[in-house]
Amino acid sequence: MSEPVIDAAGVVKFLGHGAGRVQALRGVNLSLAGGELVLLMGPSGSGKTTLLSIMGCLMTPSEGTLRVCGRNITDLDPEALAGIRRDHIGFVFQSYHLFPTLTAEDNVRLALDVRGERSQRKAAREVLAMVGLGHKTRSFPSELSGGEQQRVAIARAIVGKPSAILADEPTGALDTENGKAIMTLLADIARDPSRGVLVVTHDPRILPFASRIVHIEDGRLVREELGAAKSVAKA
Amino acid sequence: MSLLRFRLAYRNLFHDRLRFIATIVGIVFSIVLVTVQAGLYVGFRRMVTTMIDHSPADLWIMPAGTKCFEDPSLLDDRQRFRALAIDGVVEATPLVIGYAQWRLPSGTTTPVFIVGSELQGFGLRPWNLIGGRVEDLSIPAAVAIDQSYFERLGINATGANAEIRDQRVEVAAVTKGIRSFTTTPYVFAGVDRARAYTGIPANKASYFLVRVSRDADAGKVRRQLRESLTDVEVLTAAEFRNRSRNFWLFGTGAGAALFAGALLGLIVGTVIVAQTLYASTKDHLSEFATLRAIGSSGTYIYMVIVWQALLSAIIGFCGAAAISWIVAAMTADSALAVVVTPAMTLALFVLTGAMCVASAVAAIVKVMRIDPAMVLAR
Known part of the structure; x- marks a missing residue:
């Protein structure tokens, strides 16, 4: 397995203030390596989303360290964290979070535009073709099905060639067929040894796509198991 | 400049057409009000010194x-x-x-x-x-x-x-x-x-x-x-002109009234644009959070909002300028003409832009507080 693209060590996270303060994570160690698709599973309130936020540099840990591509980002300010996300991380969200006023192509281009990259149109079209939407580049999100919208979101996540793709319930709003198609895409991305995919999910239908499954409860990782796709990933 | 950023700005702006129209009407109203007040001021300035302006005197001798x-x-x-x-x-x-x-x-x-x-x-x-x-x-x-x-x-x-x-x-x-x-x-x-x-x-x-x-x-x-x-004063034409203007504009309170009207117009315009931009930003908060989550800098997002403000300013100003020129033409032969000069038009354009950008402050402050992690909670 490759070096970890994201490595969380002893991560503790407190949320809220005063009487409402809760400890969401209690000393979590989790790494995501290139070439693997890791599922993070657990019940509601277990700390999955908080851990994903920290591993995605959307939050900083209260204690512990987080390294992204070898760089310790624990004490970075919000602007520097945005820079880390821009350069190394792609996100896929449950509710897609596409821009309703932009076409599929422009939604994908945004990920390059925030990096200040040129030649965005060609790259966006190539990635949309890769996710099977080469014929819908000019469609607006409202003209696309849920599965298609999630594919656009995946295209947006991968167009910048990030080291890690973090997906939050990517199949949560999709039917079985579309969910399978989306997970196939994510699993294909994870075949690249330079990229790791971390998926937070409740959905047992996607277990066959995982190379590793991590279970979290009450802010602690309680169990880890190899997934069915382990051999595929290694191959 | 990123065209995509501009596109996002104008589509955000035009997305809610009713609100956009209300914004433009507000800007037009505000700028026409400012223009009329400023035009009256210029017309007044010219009128109170018309005799001095048309006199060939190098110096005026007058009673002290x-x-x-x-x-x-x-x-x-x-x-x-x-x-x-x-x-x-x-x-x-x-x-x-x-x-x-x-x-x-x-x-x-x-x-x-x-x-x-x-x-x-x-x-x-x-x-x-x-x-x-x-x-x-x-x-x-x-x-x-x-x-x-x-x-x-x-x-x-x-x-x-x-x-x-x-x-x-x-x-x-x-x-x-x-x-x-x-x-x-x-x-x-x-x-x-x-x-x-x-x-x-x-x-x-x-x-x-x-x-x-x-x-x-x-x-x-x-x-x-x-x-x-x-017991006399000897003034140059320029000094006499200034004295006359100061007397009529500030000594009588007429100038203060004109300034107050212009200031009111500016305040009304700023509040209307600020309210619209703030509401628009609030509506698109999850999109701005998404932008932040995918790694955009704060400046990138602020520029989207500033573009929205400037677009509103440009469109609103064009409407206001057209109406102001009509008002100027209609009052040209009246007792107190609204005088709109090219320099004043240019100054008002800059003022409109500044007003709209200043209006964006509240929206920008809102975005500055945005938590990119909110995209995971939805």
Whole structure:
């Protein structure tokens, strides 16, 4: 397995203030390596989303360290964290979070535009073709099905060639067929040894796509198991 | 510049058309209000100094404490002779002003403001003549009036007669666009006739208009005039212009009213645009959070909001400018014209942009507090 693209060590996270303060994570160690698709599973309130936020540099840990591509980002300010996300991380969200006023192509281009990259149109079209939407580049999100919208979101996540793709319930709003198609895409991305995919999910239908499954409860990782796709990933 | 950022801005803006229209109407209303106030101010400035602007005098000799052109006090002719005795003074001609009653042929009267000057050579003569000639004012009882006051003065053409101070006057020349902001019509006449109409003695005058020799140092001549003459002030045309403007605009409160109106317009516009941008930003908060989550810098997002503000400004300003030019055209011949100059239009464009960008502050503050992790919670 490759070096970890994201490595969380002893991560503790407190949320809220005063009487409402809760400890969401209690000393979590989790790494995501290139070439693997890791599922993070657990019940509601277990700390999955908080851990994903920290591993995605959307939050900083209260204690512990987080390294992204070898760089310790624990004490970075919000602007520097945005820079880390821009350069190394792609996100896929449950509710897609596409821009309703932009076409599929422009939604994908945004990920390059925030990096200040040129030649965005060609790259966006190539990635949309890769996710099977080469014929819908000019469609607006409202003209696309849920599965298609999630594919656009995946295209947006991968167009910048990030080291890690973090997906939050990517199949949560999709039917079985579309969910399978989306997970196939994510699993294909994870075949690249330079990229790791971390998926937070409740959905047992996607277990066959995982190379590793991590279970979290009450802010602690309680169990880890190899997934069915382990051999595929290694191959 | 990123075109995609611009596209996102204008699509955000046009997404809710009703709100967009309300914003544009607000900006147009605000800028038209500011333009009208500013235009009135410029028109007022021009109007209160129109006589000074059209006078050929290098220096004005006036009674001490004169506040403005229309402030009638009297100088003695001896002062004039003293002025003429100073090296560098080529001419010092009397100018007589004063209020009088104009009796219409119907018998009713209306106040007029007499301006009497030398009609040949150096003096303040009527301009923009559309009927008759300046030389025609040399005939006995001849006066010039502005065509805009025909109805008020009961006149319909040159050659018409009326009375001032029980003396017959004949309209021998007609001007166009010489209006008084006090709404009292100007009546031009020769200096002697003006004295007769206002009751000013023959050895008195309201001003002496001084022409300084080209070879002379105007500053030095002015110093000598001040030393030589008593109880008078000697001002350059620019100084007299400023004094008149300051008196009418700030001494009377008229300027403050105009400024207050303009300020009100600006505040209304700023609040309307700020409210719209803030609401729009709030509506698109999850999109801005997504942008932040995918790694956009704060500046990138702020620029989207600023573009929205500037787009609103440009569109709103175009509407406002069109309306303002129409207002200016419609009031051009009125008692107090709204004067819209190209420089003022440019300044208002900059002001509109600044107003809209300032309005974006609240929206930007909202975005600055955005938590990118909120995209995971939905």
